[in-house]
Amino acid sequence: MTPQVIAVPTWRAHDRAMTAYAVGILHDIDLGPAIVEYLERIDATLAPFDGRFAVHGGELDMREGDNPGAFIVIEFPDLAAAERWYASDAYQAILPLRTEHSVSTVFLVDGVGPEHRATDVLARPA
16 A cells, blocks of 8 residues: 655745644554554654654544544644654654555645634735
8 A cells, every 4th residue: 555645835924934744644554563563663753853743543523524534643843844754764664564554645734823814825825
């Protein structure tokens, strides 16, 4: 199984670095030894990039649509840190443990600051 990885174009309000997130949606997870090893090793790959789990597969209280599966959000200080983590030798070494034992959609995305308003998306460059 090949993971689908989406790099979202960056947009930063006033060119300030914003908190960024690695988001994963996993389903059809084979919760065997490979996934256990992945879980045991991933925290060490996050530490050098100041990454931390913000959401990690908690029970979804679905309000609309279909349950997408396990939902994971990892927070980073900025998009550059998230990109460096994903490309790091340490993370790339464990990546097949997940991708070969689950169906995954993973993407990196900038967060927004406290001043963000919904209509700000109307001013984003095309």
